[in-house]
Amino acid sequence: MKHLWKWLGALTITALAVNIIIEFASRKSLSSLAGYVLGNPLVFLTNTLLVLAPFLWVFFVRRKYFAAAVTAFCWIAAGIANGVLLMFRTTPFTATDFRLVKYALALSTTYLTWPQILLGLAAVLLATALVVLIFRKAPADFQPVNLTQSACVAAVGLAVIWGSLNLAMMSGLVAVHFGNIGQAYQAYGFPYCFANSLFNTGIARPDDYDREVVAELESTALKPEKLYSLENNKTPNIIMVQLESFFDPTLWQRNPVREDPIPFFRYLVQDYPSGYLSVPSVGAGTANTEFECITGMNLDFFGPGEYPYKTVLQKTSCESMAFTMRTLGYRAHAIHNNEGTFYDRHKVFSQLGFETFTPIEYMDRIERNPTGWCRDEVLVDEIFKALDSTVGQDFIYTISVQGHGKYPSFEYYCEQIHDMDRFIKKLVYRLARRREPTVLVLYGDHLPGFEWTAEEMKNRSLYQTQYVIWNNLDLPDVKRDLEAYQLTSQVLNLLNIHEGTMPRFHQHYLKRSSAEREDYLEAMELLEYDILYGKQEVYGGVCPFEATKLEMGTVPILQKEAVHQSGRILVYGENFNQYSVICVDGKPAETVLVSSDCLTADDELWDPDKEITVQQIGRDKISLGVARRLYTENP
Numbered sequence: 250m251k252h253l254w255k256w257l258g259a260l261t262i263t264a265l266a267v268n269i270i271i272e273f274a275s276r277k278s279l280s281s282l283a284g285y286v287l288g289n290p291l292v293f294l295t296n297t298l299l300v301l302a303p304f305l306w307v308f309f310v311r312r313k314y315f316a317a318a319v320t321a322f323c324w325i326a327a328g329i330a331n332g333v334l335l336m337f338r339t340t341p342f343t344a345t346d347f348r349l350v351k352y353a354l355a356l357s358t359t360y361l362t363w364p365q366i367l368l369g370l371a372a373v374l375l376a377t378a379l380v381v382l383i384f385r386k387a388p389a390d391f392q393p394v395n396l397t398q399s400a401c402v403a404a405v406g407l408a409v410i411w412g413s414l415n416l417a418m419m420s421g422l423v424a425v426h427f428g429n430i431g432q433a434y435q436a437y438g439f440p441y442c443f444a445n446s447l448f449n450t451g452i453a454r455p456d457d458y459d460r461e462v463v464a465e466l467e468s469t470a471l472k473p474e475k476l477y478s479l480e481n482n483k484t485p486n487i488i489m490v491q492l493e494s495f496f497d498p499t500l501w502q503r504n505p506v507r508e509d510p511i512p513f514f515r516y517l518v519q520d521y522p523s524g525y526l527s528v529p530s531v532g533a534g535t536a537n538t539e540f541e542c543i544t545g546m547n548l549d550f551f552g553p554g555e556y557p558y559k560t561v562l563q564k565t566s567c568e569s570m571a572f573t574m575r576t577l578g579y580r581a582h583a584i585h586n587n588e589g590t591f592y593d594r595h596k597v598f599s600q601l602g603f604e605t606f607t608p609i610e611y612m613d614r615i616e617r618n619p620t621g622w623c624r625d626e627v628l629v630d631e632i633f634k635a636l637d638s639t640v641g642q643d644f645i646y647t648i649s650v651q652g653h654g655k656y657p658s659f660e661y662y663c664e665q666i667h668d669m670d671r672f673i674k675k676l677v678y679r680l681a682r683r684r685e686p687t688v689l690v691l692y693g694d695h696l697p698g699f700e701w702t703a704e705e706m707k708n709r710s711l712y713q714t715q716y717v718i719w720n721n722l723d724l725p726d727v728k729r730d731l732e733a734y735q736l737t738s739q740v741l742n743l744l745n746i747h748e749g750t751m752p753r754f755h756q757h758y759l760k761r762s763s764a765e766r767e768d769y770l771e772a773m774e775l776l777e778y779d780i781l782y783g784k785q786e787v788y789g790g791v792c793p794f795e796a797t798k799l800e801m802g803t804v805p806i807l808q809k810e811a812v813h814q815s816g817r818i819l820v821y822g823e824n825f826n827q828y829s830v831i832c833v834d835g836k837p838a839e840t841v842l843v844s845s846d847c848l849t850a851d852d853e854l855w856d857p858d859k860e861i862t863v864q865q866i867g868r869d870k871i872s873l874g875v876a877r878r879l880y881t882e883n884p
Contacts, residue, residue: 250395253308253402260317264301267321268293271300271328271439275335289436295417296438298410300324305406308399314387315380322376324440331439336700341434343446343554414441425449427553431531431711442553450552450560452778455771463779463786466772470757471750471787485686485722487574487740488632488645490676491539492625494652495666495693496714498659500707506660510667513674514691514717522743523717525730531711532654532698536592539648539694541733543569543601545751546781548734550774558592561781562600566794568780570737572602573749574644580604582635582803585648586612586623588867589801595873599799603646605638607631610828610865610873611802613845618651618665625651625672629679631803636683638803654698662697677719688724690740692716718743735759750780750787801865801874808876811861818855820848820863822876829876830866834859837866 272293273282286293303324307316331342417423423441426449427433434442497511498504509515517523528538529548536558537548544567551557561567571581582605589595589608598606609615609623612631616624628647635645651669656662673691680687693714703711716736718724724743731739738755747753754776758769779785785792807823818838820831823846831840831850838850848863863876 250398250402253398256307256313257402257406260304260307261297261301263317263321264304265297267324268297268300268438268440270325271331274325274328274332275341275434275439277332285435285438291417291422292436292438292441295413295423296440298413299440299444301406302410305403308403309394309396311390311394312384312387313390315384315389318380318383318387322380326376327443328439331434331443341431341439341442341554343430343443345446345552345554345556345559426549430553433553446553446555450555452550452774452782454783455775455778458775458778458783460784460786462775466776467787470754470772484577484642485688485720485744486636486643486645487579487688487690488643488647488680489542489570489690489737490628490647490649490673490692491535491542491694492652492669492691493535493649493694494654494662494697495649495669496696498663498666501701502705502707503701504659506663510663511670513670513677517673517677517691517717517719518715520726521717521719522724522727522729523715524728525708525713526692526716526736527710527713527730527732528693528695529712529733530695532695535648535694536594538733542692542736543571543646545570545734545738545749545755546777547732547770547773550777556592558594558597562597563593564600565781566600566602566792566796568750568794569601570749570752571644571646572794573752575602575604577746577748579642579644580639582607582638582643582645583647584628584631584635584645585609585650586615586625586627586631587648587650588869589873590867590869590871595799595801599796602794602797603799604797605635605800605803607635607802608867608873610867611804611806611826613824613826615827618668619661620653620655620657622650622653625649625669626675629672629676632676633679634803636685652697656697656699659699662699681721687721688740688744689719690716690736691719692736750776806863806865806874806876808863808878813852813855813857816852818850818852818861820861821846822848822863825863828865828867829863832862832864835862837864837870
């Protein structure tokens with residue numbers, strides 16, 4: 250058993266070395282690493298013990314060197330991944346990122362050059378070869394594993410790790426919940442924060458959660474102030490446009506660009522309701538700002554780095570702005586000029602109550618910027634298609650993509666938001682000419698992913714963008730800073746609409762003093778838990794919201810006739826675009842877009858007994874829908 254204790258000591262030293270490598274990968278300088286280790290030695294030791302925990306399986310195998318090497322390489326790979334991600338998006342590596350792997354692979358050539366990609370693959374191959382070499386060459390125990398002795402040593406190690414971790418959390422040495430995940434990783438270390446993101450998901454049950462507490466909350470913060478009725482030609486369309494990585498560059502004190510790239514947005518901010526918007530992410534995390542704005546829920550109560558789009562909303566419907574406006578007679582549309590499957594929006598928007606969703610696969614006349622993202626100007630026509638698709642009022646939630654990184658330079662970024670500013674101007678002018686009551690909410694989802702600090706910002710924050718509420722209703726020019734989860738509540742409040750659980754809750758507390766903020770947050774956490782994870786007492790125990798049957802696009806794609814001639818398959822119809830693909834019994838054929846009413850493909854898959862369909866398929870090869878058929882195939 251003596252040699253097992255020696256192994257425990259050796260593994261502890263290995264964990265110490267691995268922890269140093271991990272932190273250096275994220276901090277990228279010896280001075281910063283030294284500041285962390287010497288400035289927070291107890292935090293560093295706690296993280297070393299956490300690194301040690303996965304090494305304990307070594308005691309239960311004969312090939313101990315191999316097991317230790319595999320564990321060390323996994324830790325180091327995670328640390329390097331964290332360092333790489335911090336270079337591009339500011340947000341550190343969390344367990345949720347494993348759910349986003351397919352998106353990361355799709356974007357790899359956008360953020361990395363081919364030499365960088367090949368270097369990374371070479372590093373993976375080298376590490377794999379080294380592990381194989383250790384497996385073949387490193388000595389293995391000659392004697393069978395003594396499970397009793399191994400379990401004893403592992404138990405002692407686990408007890409020390411578990412006790413130290415709990416002591417660190419109970420003493421406040423490390424935090425359990427993070428308000429700012431980037432700062433948390435710097436203060437508490439990668440191993441602890443990553444482990445926290447792995448095991449801490451969803452919203453924990455509040456200690457005082459029960460029916461009576463929810464009832465008390467209903468009687469105070471959720472009491473209806475006024476019932477609202479829909480009036481034709483008086484109730485406005487409400488259009489929200491979430492602008493990708495859009496912010497005012499003049500807020501950065503080191504801004505090298507002297508010409509104002511967003512003059513029209515600045516004009517709107519001066520003359521219409523506006524203010525700073527505190528968002529939950531920086532450099533990335535569009536879907537989380539989106540979640541807060543649509544649902545009115547605060548992400549601080551969820552697990553670190555969690556994307557509700559990838560967790561609870563996969564199978565749970567949630568009260569939202571879309572559901573609320575539909576109860577008032579509105580139609581609810583979502584629009585995004587990027588792939589519909591990104592963040593699983595093609596599934597999640599159904600859970601959030603949208604009736605139609607128009608992703609890039611259902612758009613035409615697409616233009617791309619130099620880094621390959623769709624220019625936002627296409628959204629103008631798509632918004633008007635949604636408005637024209639109904640006779641009544643519409644709620645339209647639009648997500649732009651043009652400002653997405655990676656940016657060759659800050660000047661390039663400013664060129665893109667200048668183009669987005671022109672898109673905003675065109676949209677506002679067309680809405681003004683429409684002469685229909687309209688409220689247009691514009692805001693940035695997060696700051697772009699540059700390496701800057703809060704101290705370099707005039708407003709001393711990396712988590713604030715700006716919002717403005719253009720309207721043709723002469724709404725009062727209220728200047729107020731908001732949290733992202735308060736935005737829709739403020740919009741509805743300006744319109745004297747007090748419907749929806751979360752909007753009514755926020756409107757109640759927005760009238761109170763800042764001294765009540767702690768009660769506000771506690772009540773908000775309880776309400777969010779009840780709606781998403783609890784017994785839904787606020788609804789009387791039964792959720793009234795059901796997932797919708799999401800319709801893709803507002804203009805139908807029609808398939809009228811399919812013919813086989815001259816070695817080609819020809820399909821005629823309406824509203825085809827570059828994402829329309831001829832499929833033979835569901836198998837995609839190499840398709841050429843001849844025009845909006847004609848597609849053609851080689852006939853190698855042709856068979857008169859097989860079904861010909863047209864499907865909308867994006868770059869990820871996932872079909873989002875099948876064209877509506879108005880015919881029977883011709884031979």
